Amino acid sequence: MTQEKKCFISPEDISAVRICCKKCKAASIVPAERLLQPGAISTQISGECPYCHEPSGFRCGTKEFAQLVDFASLLGNLTGIMQGRNIQFSFQVECSD
Secondary structure, three states: OOOOOOEEEOHHHOOEEEEEOOOOOOEEEEEHHHHHOOOOOHHHHHOEOOOOOOEOOOOOOOHHHHHHHHHHHHHHHHHHHHOOOOOOOOEEEOOOO
């Protein structure tokens, strides 16, 4: 018999997001409450890595940039959106054994 482990995270479990450079692996941590501040996530994803200067690949004004900024803002708002509701909402994530 095969066992499958499933891991779920709820919006209130999200305390921060990590933005990591694929080239040099330098990372920035943005607390969830900062995701709601205008421009807080935009500068993190649109610029270049402060260490190796590799561009992020996102440019201000593009559809993809706007969608990622909107997603980050929604993540910051999810706990408040779900408060007082009669459902639980969670994300399934990969988890190690």
